[in-house]
Amino acid sequence: MDNAQEHIPLHDHKILVANRGEIAMRIMRACCKLGTAFTAIYTADDAASGHVRLARELGGEKSLYRVSSYHDANELMAVADAAGCTAVHPGYGFFAEDFRFARRVTKRDRKLIFIGPSWKIIRELGDKINTKRLARSLDVPTVPGSDRPIYDELEAERIAKTVFEFQEQQGIDHPLVLVKASAGGGGMGIEEVYDPDQFRSVYRRIRNYALRQFKDEGVLIEQRITDFNHLEVQIVADRSGRSPVHFGTRNCSIQSSGRQKRLEVAPGFAPEALSYTFDADRVLRDIVDYSLTMARKVGYDNVGTWEWIVTRKGDPFLMEVNTRIQVENGVSARIARVRGQGDIDLIAEQIRIGLGEPLGYGQADITFDGLGIEYRLIAEDPNNNFTPWVGHIEQFTWKPQPWLTMLTHVPTDEQYEIPTEFDPNLALAIVWGKDLEEAKARGLEFLRDLRLTGHNATGEPLQSNVDFLKTSTERILRF
Amino acid sequence: MDNNIEKRIQNLRDRLTYLNDIFAGKHRDNAELLEEKLLAFAERVRAEALEDPYAELASVEDLFSYVERRLEDNITAMDRVRIVRHPQRICLRDILENVYDNFTEVGGQDEYSLDPGMLIARAVITRRRGKKTYTQSVMVIGQEKGHGAEYRNGGSVKPWGNAKARQYMRVAETEGIPIHTYIFTPGSFPIEDYPGAAQQIARNIYCMAGLRVPVIAVISEGGSGGAEAIGLADKRLMLSHGYYSVISPEGAAAIEGHLKAGERATPELIEQCAHNLKITAQDNLRFGYIDRVVQEPPLGARPWHFDFFRHLRQEVLRATDEVVISTRTLPVLKGLAMARIRKPDANLDEMYTRWGLSAAAKDRLLAHRQQKFLRLSRLAARDRRPFFTKMAVATWDWASKPWVRFKYDFYRKHQRRIRTFMEEMGNEWDVFKGRLLAPWRRLTRKLPNAKSDAGSTQDLTALSSWSGEGQRKMWNYLSPRYKIDRAVTCPNSAAYGCLDLWGPDLFAEFAGVCSHCGYHFPMEPEWYVKNVFDLGSVFEFNSEIEAGNPLGFPGFDDRILAAQKKTKSKSGCMTFEARIDNIKLVVAMLMGTFRGGSVGAAEGYKFVEAAQRAEKKRYPFLAYVHGTAGIRIQEGTHGVIQMPRCTVAVRRYIESGGLYMVLYDTNSFAGPVASFLGCSPYQFAVRSSNIGFAGPGVIKETTGMDIPPKYHRSYRALSRGHIQGIWDRREIRANLKQALLTIGGRNLYYR
Secondary structure, three states: OOOOOOOOOHHHOEEEEOOOHHHHHHHHHHHHHHOOEEEEEEOHHHOOOHHHHHHHHHHOHHHEEEOOOOOOHHHHHHHHHHHOOOEEEOOOOOOOOOHHHHHHHHHOOOOOEEOOOOHHHHHHHHOHHHHHHHHHHOOOOEOOEOOOOEOOHHHHHHHHHHHHHHHHHOOOOOOOEEEEEOOOOOOOOEEEEOOHHHHHHHHHHHHHHHHHHHOOOOEEEEEOOOOEEEEEEEEEOOOOOOOOEEEEEEEEEEEOOOOOEEEEEEOOOOOOOOOOOOOHHHHHHHHHHHHHHHHHHHOOOOOEEEEEEEEOOOOEEEEEEEOOOOOOHHHHHHHEEEOOEOOOOHHHHHHHHHOOOOOOOOHHHEEEOOEEEEEEEEOEEHHHOOEEOOOEEEEEEOOOOOOEEEEEOOOOOOOEEOOOOOOOEEEEEEEEEOOHHHHHHHHHHHHHHOEEEEEOOOOOEOOOOHHHHHHHHOOOOOO | OOHHHHHHHHHHHHHHHHHHHHHOOOOHHHHHHHHHHHHHHHHHHHOOOOOOHHHHHHHHHHHHHHHHHHHHHOOOHHHHHHHHHOOOOOOHHHHHHHHOOEEEEOOEEOOEEOOOOEEEEEEEEEEEEOOEEEEEEEEEEEEOOHHHOHHHHHHOOOHHHHHHHHHHHHHHHHHOOOEEEEEEEOOOOOOOOOOOHHHHHHHHHHHHOOOOOOEEEEEEEEEHHHHHOOOOOOEEEEEEEEEEEOOOHHHHHHHHOOOOOOOOOOHHHHHHHHHHOOOEHHHHHHHOOOOEEEOOOOOOOOOOOHHHHHHHHHHHHHHHHHHHHHOOOOHHHHHHHHHHHHOOOOOHHHOOOOOOOOHHHHHHHHHHHHHHHHHOOHHHOEEOOOHHHHHHHHHHHHHHHHHHHHHHHHHHHHHHHHHHHHHHHHHHHHHHHHHHHHHHHHHHHOOOOOOOOOOOOHHHHOOOOOOOOOOOOOOOOOOHHHHOOOEEOOOOHHHHOOOOEEHHHHHHHOOOEOOOOOOEOOOOHHHHHHHHOOOOOOEEOOOOEEOOOOOOOOOHHHHHHHHHHHHOOOOOEEEEEEEEOOEEEEEEEEOOOOHHHOEOHHHHHHHHHHHHHHHHHOOOEEEEEOOEOOEOHHHOHHHHOHHHHHHHHHHHHHHOOOOEEEEEOOEEEHHHHOOOOOOOOEEEEEOOOEEEOOOHHHHHHHHOOOOOOOOOEHHHHHHOOOOOEEEOHHHHHHHHHHHHHHHHOOOOOOO
């Protein structure tokens, strides 16, 4: 393991928080909880952000470094060296899943600990072909289709034909085949085919695009699944990589039109309250088992999320693995208890095990209680393709409740200008209820009591997704 | 006073100026003596104090001649350089008027010309045998310095001037008349307009390597690339006071003295460089790069030396006749004719040799010319192969020739015919079989256990086998710089905002390419050898041929040794056989790390050997230019001669049906680009390359011009038509394979 070093007690470590906003605040709070020092960074645009205020509060002025960009690894390394940091926490986004950054952190002359999986695991699971092949080698179900880049046109046509036939056998009315550039990512070089006769021209188009764009003309050919729920399994493992545990499942099916998550619920289904066309309990059990099998196989050594697609027939397919802490980790933590103790902080756990501490408990010690809903409060216009809204926030208040956790970097006692560089995520609200009905009711109550107003430069009032979240609350966990 | 005397006094004054100029301050006493005498004479003539001014004048003239003859003995190399550059030096128009009987200038009149520096004329020579007169035509091509006329640009020819020269060489070839070229150039003008100075010279040399008419070259001022552009000839004569060199002595001094822009070399250093470069006619005759020296009058020919023109006419006629006679086959007649024209007192104006050649004679002419150049400069490289190896190679070469002939010229041809026949028979058989088995198939199709054509659904969900798996390791060789924990700044960061790159990423995974803007950092030659070709397929040959110091250039032995030690290679050219996905090819790599990748006798030797090896084995031939700074100046004409020499080798290879490709990587300049590299029809460049004739510093130094930024970038070379494509370093292997398959075709030999 690359991160293994001589053991240093937690309070002798100093962590560079290489992120901003809400996650930076959570990391700094977790550091305080563990008694570990931290160093925070901010850019000129972000000077008014809550994470800067919190850093000043918790660590004083000396813990703050201004950088020109969160994206410049050289600058981060310079800050880490100047501040005498021993570890880097990338948060999510930015460098969280950049294996080169993780490699640089751990391989440079002045070595640091990367709080995240080892760079080899990030690289291995960051490659979609590799992940798919790994899953298949362990009999973990994946989306039907090719698991290697196809270079030969005849072979591509044969596979496409089989995928169409397979869907017809499954009784799918409008079978769809997805052709995507194997070297691509981020939605580029992907096209759907609805007609077998159309396949050849689409294949050639994608192949040429891939050759131009990615210098590799390999394509993947898969079934396009349209009717599904998006589930996740939260995995936690210490540096030994031998005994990963899970912190349950989440359902993230309520998303914006651009496939961005807006509302997450843990656990993934509620079979006791709702009826499903399939055995929901078994599906949840299966995806957890599959995820743990894979984590064990690769020796996964930090927190991570296995993303799954579950079809209406109850077939789970592995989509991808996120080798980082996620935004919605709090909702899983909210319903979990370790040896009966609630108030789990997954980020603190991540830092603790990332720095080399053993996990200290097993799967049997983890229990779940009730149901959590996480709302992402965002200044945007859900009726207009979720267009981000930029301007001044004048009032941002909510009614404190024992069942409510608010995570926000937006100050509530003064006006706040939403920075244009970053995503306009304002706050995460985690609501807990003992069952689905109670959680829904409390969620609606929270949204009703929320006050969020503001104006932009032209004087138009603030737009937010609160109404969208209200209507979505009605349909959570329903397939 | 007699007007005639005044004229002759003026002539003497000119001679005096000339003498002063060419010696640049040396031999002052002699000049002062002459000046004194001349002034005294002129004064007395003007005072009409002389009884017989003509007799007095004759004695003054005699004194001038006497002094000139005496000074002739200790004339130095640098003096010769000043002689050929002097405005009083004979120029091409003087030769046309005095050596030929009549001429018409083609395509130009003074400054109204495509390029006044290049003069082309159709000239005639009238010869007499007995009562019969014969008129013979020649194409005269040469640089015109025009006695210092500014628009002639000192005989420094632009690309289009050289293009015109090539055009009229082709015309002469069509008309079947000999070509006489006169080289009066300090070097070509380093301007990169279409198609680029280097590219045009390369085209000229390649053309001359295959011209099917006799070519005679006369060198007065032979400045490197410009000279070679019209210099590849069957016979090369040189005027005794001319020079033939790789670089001007000033240029050499600038390089030797490590001068920065704006600094000037001292006259002593220049003088020394001129001496060390061995640029005189006698030196080049000794090396074998010219065939004969044409003796000039003391201190060099000037337009009033009419005897000299008569002598030059005889020499040019003799050379042309010799070339023509040498293509004859009957040994007795050939010998007699040769003996006749070679007699020193022979008057060639009263002999006649027909200059037209039969087709077979043209073939022989070409073979002679090519062989002649291939044989040159062998001794200037140190061949450290053991005697036994050399013998074995030679024997194997000789013994395997008939086998290669049989294999490729006979067997392959017939093999194809047999295969075609077998394929046709196979098709017929399949049709017949299909008809025969049709009833049986109709029967079996109806059976319930008949298989469908499509693959089963199992294929869609189970792990497939994939040979590409585990190809995680992208590169077989990493630059040693990847071990240094250091951030590297991309030179384009100011323009494109590239973030600094971490050295270990940059020099390993990124292959030295900026991940933001695509800037290519230079890599070591080993990187290419190990990463472009199949692992373990590289087989180096002729590694024992060593770069040396054939001119005995002072202090150069040590520098060569240092370069050899640094690169662990014996010369700047590595030749090897290798494979790309099992396609075999021969590669000659010019390494920029070995004295800038400059080409000398050893590099040329290895290049020629590699081309011949590729020709014999019927492999594609790749010239991979990791970097080349040009011809190695410390080897003088041993280096320059590699330009025509290697081009001849390449032309022979291409005409035998070979596929010759060139790939430029970093800085590729001057001689090699202007000859054996530039003549390839398929030249590609890696993004990092700069391609051109002369670097920005040299252009500024020689022409005073400021060049636009990015003048030599590969994209400029692409848009002016020099190269055919630009590749990313990381895709060299894939692109090479693609090029080999598409340009080379199935048997990788494109004819």
